[in-house]
Amino acid sequence: MIIRGKLRLLATLSLAASMLIVTAGESAYAQTLPGAGKTVKYARGSWDTFWVGGYVIQLGLERLGYDVVEPSTLSVNIIYDALSTDQIQFTADGIAPLQNSVMDKYQATVAKAGEIENPASITGYLIDKKSSEEYNIKYLDQVKDPKLAGLFGSGGKARMSGLDTTWSAGTSAGVLGDIKRLGLSDTVTVETGSYDLLMSDAISRYLAGSPVLLYSWYPNVYTQKLLPGRDLVWLSFRQGEGRDGITSVQGLAGCAVAGPSCYGVTSMTYYVMANKKWLSENPAAAKFISLVKFPMQDRAIQNQKMEEPGQRSDIAIKKYAEQWILEHKTEFDSWIEQAEQK
Structure with missing residues (x-):
């Protein structure tokens, strides 16, 4: 009985040690990610037809270790004001040529970080x-x-x-x-x-x-x-x-x-617009954003799905973004890998 008890104790200690090693390894990996310890805020337009694009960017930045706050919904002019003053760091709802005048107004502090959807x-x-x-x-x-x-x-x-x-x-x-x-x-x-x-x-x-x-x-x-x-x-x-x-x-x-x-x-054309200073200080995020492409036809499918009961909620749209990433896993993983090398 004593021997069996010792064996069980040794097995328990061994499992605990293994778990500590795994946890320590995961923690060390997380700390090496380019976005570790950094918080990102972003905004989306008052129209919801491309909120899915914002979630794709959000999920990618989270893979890079960033803590991304759920998006604020703002009007166009307020978005650019907030981008310019670094109150938010990016939006996936930059549209040219519709927003050309406001893009020109803030060009000293806000940049086109990526052409996410064209056409x-x-x-x-x-x-x-x-x-x-x-x-x-x-x-x-x-x-x-x-x-x-x-x-x-x-x-x-x-x-x-x-x-x-x-x-x-x-x-x-x-x-x-x-x-x-x-x-x-x-x-x-x-x-x-x-x-x-x-x-x-x-x-x-x-x-x-x-x-x-x-x-x-x-x-x-x-x-x-x-x-x-x-x-x-x-x-x-x-x-x-x-x-x-x-x-x-x-x-x-x-x-x-x-x-x-x-x-x-x-x-x-939809652009990811971002604060210039934030882009320069976060090369991995800047690289990832520059690579992301979301086809117009995929958005058309998602917009149609939004007409189904319960599919227009933030939860449903984010879930669609997660599914889209899974369906484009090879391409998405390559974007992440290229960003991690910056």
Whole structure:
């Protein structure tokens, strides 16, 4: 009995020693990670269609040892103010050319750390496909005609939905500038407010059989409910009607004008924007962020999934990011390995 007791004691001590060795090894490894002992804060935009990108960055930085605080949800201008003063270190919701003016304003302290999604989306003016075909509406400037404008509103004036009050001043100025330059001020009312509420209202009107005129982008949860090419069409500008940021996209599905390109829409790129000083002091984080790529089609799938019950919560979006990382494990691990070498 005494011998058995001693043997059990020795086995217990051996197991405890092994556990201490493993724990000590893990602790030593954690302390060697480039982000060990460092806390990172970040923010995301008030729209939720690319919150998944922020979580992918967050999870990667955590792999590098950083303690990443769950994101704050802020308007564009406040995000850049906070980035500039190092109150937050990064955002995955930097969008060019939509935010070009605010990016230029803060270029001394805030940098494009990584091109995370390109192309990220197509932005422009859309109407329902039925109205386009029935009334031969292909160009935005045709809504200068009160008879056509009245289709999308009342009293000879169209309702254009989709401009969020929290978006950058440059975005609002671009849209309102288009309306003024094309002579549409008397026939188009640009409705501003919560993008989600405006688009939900537009979808309700469409489903009730009413024509709709929108300023929006693809992909997001709303332009996947009303899909360009199926429910909606992109309106073009005529040559010479454009402005900075207006481009010609080749082979764009759902363009009202037949031909190889659709002039009058904008191809967007999502950037991870970060505090310059933080990037210089954290080369591993900077390297990782510069490598991350998230395809537009993957975001379209995730945005569609967000329409399912319970899939729009932070927990669900973060879980999708975790699943995406697992599905791209080889590529993701290589980003981490390259970052650890910095």
